[in-house]
Amino acid sequence: MAPENQKTAFATVGTTSFDALVDQLISKDFLQTLHEQDYQRLVIQYGRGITEPQSRIVHGVEVRAYRYKPSIREDLENADLVIGHAGAGSVLETLTLNKRLLVVVNETLMDNHQAELAEEFASQGFLHWTTVSKLPTVFPALDWRNIKKYQPGKPELFAQYIDDFFGI
Amino acid sequence: MLIMFLLLLVGSVSFVIFYLMHRTIHFFVFQRGHPAVHRDFGTRPQKVMVILGSGGHTAEALCLLERMDPEKYDPVVFVLAETDTTSEAKVRATNRKSLTEIKLLKIPRSREVRQSWLSTAWTTFYAIIYAFPVVYREKPNMILCNGPGTCIPVCLVAWFFTVIGYHRSILTFVESICRVKSLSLSGKILYFIADIFFVQYEGLSKKYPRSVFLGRLV
Numbered sequence: 001m002a003p004e005n006q007k008t009a010f011a012t013v014g015t016t017s018f019d020a021l022v023d024q025l026i027s028k029d030f031l032q033t034l035h036e037q038d039y040q041r042l043v044i045q046y047g048r049g050i051t052e053p054q055s056r057i058v059h060g061v062e063v064r065a066y067r068y069k070p071s072i073r074e075d076l077e078n079a080d081l082v083i084g085h086a087g088a089g090s091v092l093e094t095l096t097l098n099k100r101l102l103v104v105v106n107e108t109l110m111d112n113h114q115a116e117l118a119e120e121f122a123s124q125g126f127l128h129w130t131t132v133s134k135l136p137t138v139f140p141a142l143d144w145r146n147i148k149k150y151q152p153g154k155p156e157l158f159a160q161y162i163d164d165f166f167g168i
Numbered sequence: 169m170l171i172m173f174l175l176l177l178v179g180s181v182s183f184v185i186f187y188l189m190h191r192t193i194h195f196f197v198f199q200r201g202h203p204a205v206h207r208d209f210g211t212r213p214q215k216v217m218v219i220l221g222s223g224g225h226t227a228e229a230l231c232l233l234e235r236m237d238p239e240k241y242d243p244v245v246f247v248l249a250e251t252d253t254t255s256e257a258k259v260r261a262t263n264r265k266s267l268t269e270i271k272l273l274k275i276p277r278s279r280e281v282r283q284s285w286l287s288t289a290w291t292t293f294y295a296i297i298y299a300f301p302v303v304y305r306e307k308p309n310m311i312l313c314n315g316p317g318t319c320i321p322v323c324l325v326a327w328f329f330t331v332i333g334y335h336r337s338i339l340t341f342v343e344s345i346c347r348v349k350s351l352s353l354s355g356k357i358l359y360f361i362a363d364i365f366f367v368q369y370e371g372l373s374k375k376y377p378r379s380v381f382l383g384r385l386v
Contacts, residue, residue, distance in 0.1 A: 015222050015254055070257045088224035088346045092386065116348040120369070153345070153384035158366065159235040161382065162310070162340065165364060166203055168211055168240045 008041040009034060010079035012072055014087040017048035020132045021104050025083070026053045026063060033140055035059040043075055086114035086129075095126055095150035102142065103129040126150050191331045199330065201363045203338055213242040217308035217337075219323075220248040220255040221316020227258060228314050228344060231386045234264045245306055246270070249277040249318045273302050279317040295321040307335045314342040315354040327361045342366040343379075345386050351376070 011025055022044060024030055034042060044053050044065040053065035069075075072090070076082060082094045082101045094101045103118040118129040125148040130138040218233055220226040226248075233244065244264070248255045252274075259270055278295035279288045299321040311326055313319035319341075326337040341362040343355045348369050351359065359365055365379045373381030 068254075071261065086346075088344060089227040092224075092227065092345070113350065113352075114346050117346040120348045151384075153231075153368070153386045154382070155232050155235040155385050157382040158232050158342065158385045159237065161364070161380065162236065163240065165338070166214060166240070166310075168214070 006041075007037070007039045007080040008043065008078055009039050009081045009083060010043045010045075010072075010075045011083040012045040012075075012090050013047040013049065013085050014045075014090055015047055015068075016085070016087075017046070017050065018085050018104075018106055019049045019051045020106070020108065021083075021085070021135075022046050022049050022051045022053060024132055024135055026051075026058075028058060030136060030139075031058045031061045031063070033136065034061050037140065039081070043079070045069070045072055045075070086118045088114070088117055091117060091121065091127070095121075096152060098150060100144055100147065101127040102139070103127055104135060105129060105131050107131050107133070124148070188331070191333060195327075195331050195361075199336070200361070203336075203363070213240055214309040215307070216241045216244045217303075217306060217311045217322070217326075218244060218246050219311065219313035219316060219319040220246055220252065220259070221318055222249075222252050222254050223316070224346065225314055225316040225344065226255040228342070228386045229312060230258060230262050230264070232312065232314075232342060234262060236264075238265050241310070243269075243271070245273060245308065247273045247275060247302065247318060247322055249316070250274045251277055273306070275299050275302060275318060275321065277317060278321050292321060296324060299325040303329060303337075308337050310338045310340055312340050312342070313354075313358075315344045315347075315352040317354070319354055320357060323358055323361065338363045340364045340366075342385060343368060343372065345384065347372065 013021060025042065025044060039061060041062045046053060046065055046067060053063055055064050076094055076097055076099060079099060082099050084090045084094060084101060084103050086103050086105050091101065091103060105115045105118055121127050122129045125146065128142050218229050220229055246259055256272060275298040276295045278292040303322060303325045311323060313323065323339055326339065329335045330337055339358065339362045341355065341358045343351060343366060345368050347355065349371065359376060359378065366385065367373050367376060367379045367381055368384050370381055373379050
């Protein structure tokens with residue numbers, strides 16, 4: 001991790017679009033909040049979104065953005081905070097790297113069962129979650145001290161069960 | 169002459185219907201969840217077909233596959249939707265050993281996100297037609313899927329081959345980790361025909377007695 005005053009936030013929306021979140025992130029107010037929280041960089045992976053954030057420096061926060069990369073691993077590793085959508089892939093990858101994760105749920109998606117995962121993991125203390133409209137008020141007040149270390153699942157139990165089933 | 173022909177037609181159609189009914193009942197009573205009954209599976213390595221899908225399905229499926237012993241499960245083939253642009257890179261980055269040659273089979277998507285239900289019926293039918301030659305050629309011993317839209321046509325075709333006695337595939341369904349309170353549509357459908365049906369939350373396992381719950385798997 002970078003020194004305390006050079007923190008990096010990484011936002012990812014996965015393979016879909018989530019313009020409401022991206023618009024919120026690049027608003028002057030939010031960048032000001034990031035600056036107050038000692039963040040110096042904000043990297044945004046904005047997927048299929050219409051909003052194309054420009055590279056620039058606002059309130060001392062350097063904004064960089066791209067649509068896709070074959071792997072977002074490097075950006076996750078370099079981040080002090082990950083702001084993600086509720087997609088299981090990015091949630092698990094971020095938590096496996098033991099990064100602070102704030103999941104922003106897309107309220108406009110119908111049948112948004114993905115919020116279930118964020119809600120469940122938040123109740124187990126692995127992450128924080130919020131909605132786009134609540135982000136500006138929730139973000140500065142987040143308490144990261146009581147976030148628990150992520151407990152990964154046990155795929156070996158699955159493999160064992162299948163072995164027993166086939167008898168091999 | 170015409171009457172003879174009609175009788176023959178009615179006779180053969182009802183024979184086929186009764187035969188399929190018999191085989192279907194046979195499947196539910198004797199085959200579902202029992203691999204050894206017909207000694208279809210020896211101790212040789214089992215061929216696995218993994219069904220991928222964007223939106224976290226691929227990552228979850230690969231996580232499970234990586235734990236399956238390459239000496240027991242080999243070869244592995246992958247099925248993905250034609251429009252899936254992200255899964256291939258993830259497969260190529262997998263840690264699974266002995267995956268020297270990666271075989272990716274593409275079929276049309278049976279349902280896009282936000283597609284209407286009426287047109288879904290048509291695209292699913294179309295995808296089933298495409299899935300036939302894929303399953304026919306590959307003849308997997310086991311199909312591993314966790315709920316992407318593409319798994320429905322593939323699993324239905326594999327189930328059909330099992331029911332008619334052509335080729336037995338063990339259907340293994342692992343409900344996605346995002347499904348905390350309810351099953352996905354794929355899960356609701358495949359619950360009836362899957363040989364092994366995993367859920368990852370205790371609440372779900374209580375709602376679905378056939379399911380296997382071993383804690384969170386991924």
